Amino acid sequence: MEGDTFSGLGNGTQIDGKILQTFQKNFVQVQNILDQNRLLINEINQNHESKIPDNLSRNVGLIRELNNNIRRVVDLYADLSTSFTKSMDASSEGDSSGALKSDGKGGHKRNRPA
Numbered sequence: 001m002e003g004d005t006f007s008g009l010g011n012g013t014q015i016d017g018k019i020l021q022t023f024q025k026n027f028v029q030v031q032n033i034l035d036q037n038r039l040l041i042n043e044i045n046q047n048h049e050s051k052i053p054d055n056l057s058r059n060v061g062l063i064r065e066l067n068n069n070i071r072r073v074v075d076l077y078a079d080l081s082t083s084f085t086k087s088m089d090a091s092s093e094g095d096s097s098g099a100l101k102s103d104g105k106g107g108h109k110r111n112r113p114a
Contacts, residue, residue, distance in 0.1 A: 016087075022083060023084075026076050026079065026080050027080075030073055030076050033069050034073065036069060037066055037070070040062050040065060040069070043062060044059050047059045
């Protein structure tokens with residue numbers, strides 16, 4: 001897949017396969033954490049509704065875990081944003097690394113109208 005390009009942005013921009021894999025991996029991590037948060041929130045709500053002292057005490061740890069998960073999601077999105085910005089900067093500077101290419105071709109050739 002490395003070296004492959006995909007034109008899924010709708011504006012003719014092509015994305016290097018390696019970058020796409022990184023984005024996909026991060027989005028999967030985010031989704032897994034959000035799924036875990038949903039379960040935590042459900043358990044926290046059940047414990048709260050039960051009003052059982054042990055369950056309420058357990059909520060302290062669950063809420064800490066939820067807060068840590070939210071921090072992880074924020075960090076992952078920040079990393080994604082940074083990676084995307086660097087990729088776009090490399091593309092606009094005519095970087096030949098192949099990260100992103102507006103026309104999918106290397107070099108600095110201009111396309112002439114036919």
